[in-house]
Amino acid sequence: MQIPGFHPSALTQDLPWRSTTTPGVDWYLLASEGEEGRAEEGATVLIRMAPGSGYPPHRHLGIEEVLVLAGGYRDELGEHLAGSYLRYPQGSEHTPVALGDAAQPTGPENPACVLFACARGGTEQLA
Numbered sequence: 001m002q003i004p005g006f007h008p009s010a011l012t013q014d015l016p017w018r019s020t021t022t023p024g025v026d027w028y029l030l031a032s033e034g035e036e037g038r039a040e041e042g043a044t045v046l047i048r049m050a051p052g053s054g055y056p057p058h059r060h061l062g063i064e065e066v067l068v069l070a071g072g073y074r075d076e077l078g079e080h081l082a083g084s085y086l087r088y089p090q091g092s093e094h095t096p097v098a099l100g101d102a103a104q105p106t107g108p109e110n111p112a113c114v115l116f117a118c119a120r121g122g123t124e125q126l127a
Contacts, residue, residue, distance in 0.1 A: 031043060
C-alpha cells in the first residue's frame with residue numbers, strides 16, 4: 001500500500017541511533033515488549049539502513065508492520081519506496097536490503113532507507 005501524498009523529510013539525522021551487529025544498519029528503540037532496551041521479544045523501532053545495506057534473512061514470530069519513511073528497500077516481495085506500508089504475517093521470512101549504491105556517499109541522490117517498524121513477537125535470524 002502506498003500512502004498518497006507522502007513526502008519524507010530529513011527527520012531522523014539527529015537521533016541517537018544504536019548500531020546493530022549488521023554493518024550499515026542502525027536502530028532507535030521507541031517501545032519494547034521485552035526487557036528494557038532489548039528488542040528481541042518484539043519492539044517498535046526506527047531502522048536506518050545505509051544504501052546497499054540490509055538485514056540478514058529472518059522469520060517473523062508475530063506480525064510485523066513497516067512504514068517506509070525515506071529511501072526504500074527491496075526484499076522477496078519487490079521494491080518498497082518512501083510512503084509504502086507493509087504488513088508481514090507471522091511466520092513470513094525476508095531479507096530486506098536498502099536501495100542505493102553502497103560505494104557512493106549517502107545523500108539526496110543515494111538516500112538511506114528509514115523505516116518505522118513494529119515487530120510483534122520479535123524475529124528469528126535464519127543465517
